[in-house]
Amino acid sequence: MSQTLGALARFANPAELIEAAKKIRDAGYKSFDCHSPFPIHGMDDAMGLKRSPLGYIVGGMTLAGATIGMGLQYWVAAVEYPLVISGKPFFSWQAFVIVTFALFVLFGAFGAVFGMFHLNRLPRLHHPVFYSDKFAKVTDDAFYVSIESDDEQFDDQKIQEFLSSIGGTDVELVAGE
């Protein structure tokens, strides 16, 4: 059974998209997004988004990586396979800094990429916006607003009037299963 999943409206350029975002935010909508071919400076504030928590994920991962790196080397060099090399102590930590740093960066990079995927809920190969054919232009040169039907204020009629009133063109409802 087909049902309305959201509404789309096109805007002419990045400046109009920002203005639209502010108006939608001020009208109290929560479940909306502004789509563009590239990130637009100032859009986070216009949409009223909170800071991305990705930094905490990366921070945690870097510390985990460094701990695992130093721990691995300690365990290998001092516990599992202790050998005297160049008369150095078993736990000659100065020599272990480089591998520790490498794993710090490696884990941090995994945290940045996979943390970003998690926060963006990617991969998600299907999404209601893909029901619209015109929306495909958004990865080329189009600027779109989408409001999803799970928003409390969502109403099939009013939403279209609202999107037109703030300057949107090609307003359409997206329906699917």
Place this chain on the structure above:
Amino acid sequence: MSILNKHPQRDSAATEAIGGEELLVTGGHTFSTLTDKVSGIVETPAPPKWYLLFAMAVSGMMVLLGAIGWLAWEGTGIWGLNNPVGWGWAIVNFVFWVGIGHAGTLISAILFLLRQQWRTAINRFAEAMTIFAVITALVFPGIHVGRIWLAYYMFPIPNQMLIWPNFRSPLLWDIFAVGTYFTVSTLFWYVGLIPDLATLRDRATKVRKKVLGFFALGWRGGNRQWQHYEKAYLMLAGLATPLVLSVHSVVATDFATSMVPGWHTTIFPPYFVAGAVFSGFGMVMTLAIIARKIYGLEDIITVNHLEKMNKIILVTGSMVGYAYMTEFFIAWYSGNEFEVFAFINRALGPYAWAYWIMFTCNVITPQIFWFKKLRRSIPVMFVASIFVNIGMWFERFVITVTSLSRDFLPSSWDYYSPSIWDILTFVGSFGLFFTFFLLFLRFLPMVALSEVKGVLPEADPHNYPHDGGAK
């Protein structure tokens, strides 16, 4: 209403400034024409030249595989190694390729943090070059002892002998540093590709759309996604910046922590990093000049971009030249007779020919870029970039071979010459590199579209009238 009407400047000369900034993309491109230009390259059949180059590259790769096969069968005796010179072209080639691999991450990470927006035209391309250069480099540690089936000894994994690698050895640091560098560069590259894969997906149909859709992960360009995406990009740049500086420093410690005169110097890490950036930009320049010509990307990779890269080549080349002279000064100043001998031997000994090829290519060649006219001349910079590549290979040869061939006792000295298998392995490594690179040019967008669009004046909301551009 066309954006061009709001920006009459766009119609005038290509380098005309808007608000004091020079235009990065010339030719009056809009978002849409950029998409068409870059996507069109991978959506239309490849030019005949591509097939010719690809056939050559695959032939080269076959030569490499054959040379490795013979090495595995026969052992390192097929190479020109002898008793004092136990490290020959395998390490030279490794350091050469890893060095080339430094430009990509420098462009994508360091120039990103420094907000050098011109990087957007070349970063995708340079990152791909980095990844393939590092893959090519990693072949050499894998094969250099001739027993490629024992390559797993390099990794700290439980094994039947109950032994573990020595974490105090720079050779093991190298495995971690280069392995991490490869992984982080690949992640960085892929994250950058996601929005562009989505662009290609939205232009494709049928199977192609499904394949591209799979790799684009369902990207829909919403700002809720861009927000985390940009943060991830910033974080990756922040992590990759110290990494790129550390990798070649660690490679340098392979030499610097040893006792061999000519290697045992503290200048090696920074000097290697400068050399790596120098050689990497040389290679990016060579490839960019060819690719922009074949694919008609002169509006995106403009002469201004190439000029900026030439300035980096000038700076890093001069740093390398300074390091060469510092080495001599320190050798004299140390008062250590072996150290003094090692450097006099480099410049005047049996390998003087290699030293002076290196010196000419690396120190003298880049000095031509003091002149603006030469800095902006495509034939000049193409030839110079080839010289840089040659010079930097010779730098690694000079460091490795001259130091080993005459170390402490004259009775153990010997002259090193490569065998035909050394040469075939090296030539073949170019085949491997170009096979990957040509496949990249054929199937993936070689310019970071979303980033280039982001630096067009039209992308900045402030470049519109303050009423929000209402009609």
